[in-house]
Amino acid sequence: MTDQQAAILLEHISRHYSMGETSVRAVDDVSLSVPQGEFLALLGSSGSGKSTLLNLVAGLDRPTSGAIFANGQNLGELSSIELARYRRNTIGMIFQSFNLLPRMTLEENVELPLRLAEVERPERASRVQEALERVRLTHRVGHRPAELSGGEQQRVAISRALVNRPQILLADEPTGNLDSATGEAILRLLRDLREQMGMTVVMVTHEKPLAERFADRLATMADGKLLEITTNTKGAVQ
């Protein structure tokens, strides 16, 4: 590893899929360093490979070649159990479609990562409460996801992603299913939480204007390649 400050370091990452006899290069030789505490937006059109790259950083997928370091840890050297532990403790993830479990209440949804991490029951309650307070949803703990608006559901998803106090938050099109005002509110929340908790945030989005308002840097992808990385000159909104 060359950059000791990097929360995420990608070295010549490729991810190829074989579809019949043809090979699809979803991610093609991408190198990238994300410093600790940065808010990075991954931009690109549909099929550009940005979500695949996010899944690789999340430890949900393994690269065909190259190395991924997260907090100095080489993910390629981790066993599947260690990788699961990495997802549990280091990574928080939110999705476009929220991915809350519909039959569980908000409280239970947020508690799920704590169950997986085998946190003791008494501690879980206070951690869930704290996580829901951060997204200002403590008054709806007993509700099920279907009873909430899209914005509220995404706030619950953020709360669930943060409950294990991760160092890296990965967001895959977090505003994709929300109207612009709600989307902006969600990003404002993400930015605030990053500042409060000192997390590194990597957000995949195709909404460049929104990314320009909140991200520190913008990385643009096309056809699996990283085209450019720009520092956000317009400056993040305060």
Place this chain on the structure above:
Amino acid sequence: MKPRDLTDLALRNLREAILRNALTTLGVAVGVASLVAMLSLGVGLQQLASKRLSQSGLFDTIFVTPKNNFRGVGRRQREVQSDKPTRPLDEETRKELEKLPNVIEVYPQIRFFTEVRFNNKPYATVVAGLPESSRNSGAFDGMQGSFFSSRTADEAILQIEFAKDLSDKPASLLGQEITLRYAERQAIPAAAGDTSGSASSDAPEGFSVVAKELKLKIIGIVETEPAAGYGGYGNARLLMPLETASTLRAAQVNDLRDIVRASTGNKVTFPSFSVRASSPSKVEALEASIKSMGFNAFSLLDASKSLRTFFSVFDLLLGIFGSLALAVATLGIVNTLVMAILERRREIGVLKALGAADVDVQQLFFVEAGVMGLFGGFLGVFFGWALGRAITFGTNVYLKRQALNPIELSSVPWWLIVAGIIFAVLVSLAAGLYPASRAAKLNPVDALRYE
């Protein structure tokens, strides 16, 4: 995940598709029920057969006779040649035998041919003493009147054929008195100073026989032949409590032989002892140790062994037929869980994204299969028991119409309950193996993309 959380999550998942999971569980229950019902019939029939047979004393009883028994003439010759003293069957021997491990009781055979008087008419018959344990032997089920009121009661139970000889209406005999006439054995002590004829001064000169009478009250009439065991005297027609019979000191066949041999001293000896073992499985070892004590011992062990072999094969066949339904139920579990994987694909992806390891997902499906097995097992054992009761009930209705005694056709012992439940869980876990490993191997990226 911790076991409690895992179970909690599994139960929640099962509740979500309650109808489908309940039907699957019911399938397991029906499978277990058919297995339990079949085996309960097997066990019931086995118990029925072995109860009758063991109560008859054939399989748990060892018949002990002295080495010089008149039946083994050739052997006796050899014994004499070996100059080994033969041991008599007296009270001392009885106590010694009773101390052997796995012995429930040792009782002498008291059986003598004599005359009884009823309404001043003489009748010749064989009298036998019955041990208290024969009360529960099953031979007296359905008898007229009752069993002996005590171990030493002056009471008699008549065999129906003998009762018919005494009266045209056997039932009218109950409560009447019958006079038993017998020959009491009285030892004649050795004459003082006479040392020429016997080996020691304690040895008796012989015994005299004195005619005695005892009045017995007829308290029961039995249709079976409870004293039909083998002893070589034919079937006894008049039965009395063993202790009452032993106080009579009635001269028995072996007395004459003993006095001629002058080997027993002034002691009451018996022609044979019946040694009851705690179970037929203990008979073999017990028989060997009795033989090593210097007695002849005989049991129907081989017959008992082949009976057990028969029932083992019978149970196995019933078990195989009963398992067929459970095998079908297993397919039901596989189907339900594979369906659940398809439905919960996205959920599995979310769990993995949140940090669930493959083994967590695998365990979750495993526990779901196990829980269905557990509930199915409990329900199945109950259904199986109920089915067995229903068959027993139906059979007894039929037997009643045929004027036969009711029987306990099915039996669900505790081990069958436990084994039924454990088997259901194990089979369900085996059925969950494939779905669980399939769920665990699900690629989280594909699973999350799945709509």
